[in-house]
Amino acid sequence: MAKNLSAEPTRQLSRRSLLGSATGTAAGALLLTAAPARADDQVVMPSPATVAAQVRAEYLHGWQGYCDHAWGYDEVRPVSGGRHDFFAAGHTFGLSMVEALDTLFLMGLDQELTRSCDWIDANLDPAQNADTHVFEAVIRVVGGLLAGFEATGRSSLLARAREFADRLLPAFTKSPTGIPYTLVNLRTGAVRGTSVPLAEAGTSVMEFGLLSRLTGDSRYYDASMRAYRAVLDRRSSIGLLAGTIDAESGRWLDSLCCTPNPPVDSFYEYFWGGAALLGDTQLAQWHAEFTALTLKYQAVQTSGRLWFRSVDFRTGEPAGPDRQSELAAFYAGLLAKGGDPVHGAAYYRSWTDALDVHPVLPETLDFTDLSAVDKGNQLRPEYPNASFDLWRATRNDYYRQTGYRWFTAMRDHQRVPGGYTIAGDVTVPGMRLGDLTPAYWFAENLKYLWLMFSDTPRFDYSDAVLSTEGKVLRGLRRV
Numbered sequence: 510m511a512k513n514l515s516a517e518p519t520r521q522l523s524r525r526s527l528l529g530s531a532t533g534t535a536a537g538a539l540l541l542t543a544a545p546a547r548a549d550d551q552v553v554m555p556s557p558a559t560v561a562a563q564v565r566a567e568y569l570h571g572w573q574g575y576c577d578h579a580w581g582y583d584e585v586r587p588v589s590g591g592r593h594d595f596f597a598a599g600h601t602f603g604l605s606m607v608e609a610l611d612t613l614f615l616m617g618l619d620q621e622l623t624r625s626c627d628w629i630d631a632n633l634d635p636a637q638n639a640d641t642h643v644f645e646a647v648i649r650v651v652g653g654l655l656a657g658f659e660a661t662g663r664s665s666l667l668a669r670a671r672e673f674a675d676r677l678l679p680a681f682t683k684s685p686t687g688i689p690y691t692l693v694n695l696r697t698g699a700v701r702g703t704s705v706p707l708a709e710a711g712t713s714v715m716e717f718g719l720l721s722r723l724t725g726d727s728r729y730y731d732a733s734m735r736a737y738r739a740v741l742d743r744r745s746s747i748g749l750l751a752g753t754i755d756a757e758s759g760r761w762l763d764s765l766c767c768t769p770n771p772p773v774d775s776f777y778e779y780f781w782g783g784a785a786l787l788g789d790t791q792l793a794q795w796h797a798e799f800t801a802l803t804l805k806y807q808a809v810q811t812s813g814r815l816w817f818r819s820v821d822f823r824t825g826e827p828a829g830p831d832r833q834s835e836l837a838a839f840y841a842g843l844l845a846k847g848g849d850p851v852h853g854a855a856y857y858r859s860w861t862d863a864l865d866v867h868p869v870l871p872e873t874l875d876f877t878d879l880s881a882v883d884k885g886n887q888l889r890p891e892y893p894n895a896s897f898d899l900w901r902a903t904r905n906d907y908y909r910q911t912g913y914r915w916f917t918a919m920r921d922h923q924r925v926p927g928g929y930t931i932a933g934d935v936t937v938p939g940m941r942l943g944d945l946t947p948a949y950w951f952a953e954n955l956k957y958l959w960l961m962f963s964d965t966p967r968f969d970y971s972d973a974v975l976s977t978e979g980k981v982l983r984g985l986r987r988v
């Protein structure tokens with residue numbers, strides 16, 4: 510019987526029994542179907558226009574909390590009304606508004622967009638005397654400013670993005686291997702942090718590649734590709750990579766291949782992203798090679814669900830506990846975008862099953878029984894990111910239905926008068942709510958929902974390319 514999703518508590522929507530315990534069957538033998546929806550998932554949603562209006566209203570609710578309590582600061586604490594400096598205590602980058610720029614544009618919040626751009630022009634200092642996290646600054650600040658430039662055409666945003674990138678470059682150019690140090694002082698160029706997780710080594714080619722295109726200066730793209738090559742030169746004899754590497758010596762610091770989980774997730778995401786954005790055939794080839802390797806060595810079928818287990822990168826033998834980070838959920842969309850909608854649909858189904866047993870997703874699951882290992886929830890965007898990617902690749906309404914269910918669950922459980930907040934334990938009543946709206950919430954979570962439901966003319970649905978931080982780096986239409 511079809512149910513009206515908006516009228517039903519999340520946990521009553523689509524509960525299925527969890528089947529047996531894990532067997533760890535190699536997923537190569539899985540019979541995976543391209544049709545993801547089952548009868549009990551067929552739910553009735555409000556019209557797309559109504560959902561879009563709901564999503565926009567909730568985005569504005571979060572935005573209002575930021576404006577009221579933390580305007581000009583990085584992040585809002587929506588319960589206490591406080592603020593949080595994301596990169597360094599005592600330093601602000603106005604991060605939530607930098608992250609928000611292209612979402613404000615897509616939602617037609619033009620006054621808020623102009624106000625944010627004006628603040629950035631007047632206040633955002635790329636030369637702060639602060640040790641700054643290179644990976645986060647690239648995907649959030651450089652990417653945010655580039656998307657803001659694409660949205661508005663304001664040359665000041667491009668100039669600011671370039672200045673930031675120039676001040677981040679020493680992390681790449683001072684490294685003997687080309688693998689970036691994790692931290693750089695934006696004022697002095699001093700670098701530190703030699704233990705580099707792969708996501709931090711290889712998540713820059715989209716932002717730096719676009720910046721090179723826009724400026725005609727190849728140094729940014731070259732730095733990204735040198736870093737990628739430095740890591741890929743150190744593949745094991747079976748072609749896999751471990752998780753963390755020393756930037757100076759190029760030595761591996763562990764032996765765990767844990768794709769698509771952190772700390773390697775977006776290292777692999779940017780093969781496809783860079784290929785799609787830049788037309789780079791080398792990146793496309795790496796995407797194909799590593800997708801095949803991940804499916805060969807890491808995919809397992811557990812209680813009929815597809816998951817990716819960690820393996821020793823030298824042997825391909827299983828290693829580490831049967832856990833999956835919520836951050837890995839993006840991989841369902843990446844598989845689909847990259848040309849494998851069957852495995853993408855299957856992996857998405859696994860995460861959707863987890864949503865059947867938890868009110869909102871916990872940070873980490875034991876994938877043998879879907880129990881929460883890390884019980885917190887950091888308001889993460891990876892599940893709706895995958896909903897959006899799969900919907901865009903297939904136009905199957907199932908992804909809108911499940912994405913909408915995810916949205917209503919977040920609204921039911923994590924909305925507070927000052928916006929939206931993280932949670933400490935999704936397994937207890939009330940979830941022990943925390944006190945932070947992460948800046949990425951303004952970039953990602955509701956953008957994916959909005960794009961699925963609004964049919965906005967400001968977005969090129971066939972050609973747009975988004976970064977790991979949800980920035981639309983190609984495909985914004987100034988209409």
Ligand code: DMJ
Nearest residue numbers: 775836889890949977978
């Ligand atoms: C975001 O900052 C980006 O998506 C990043 O790649 C990893 N995930 C966080 C939010 O969870």
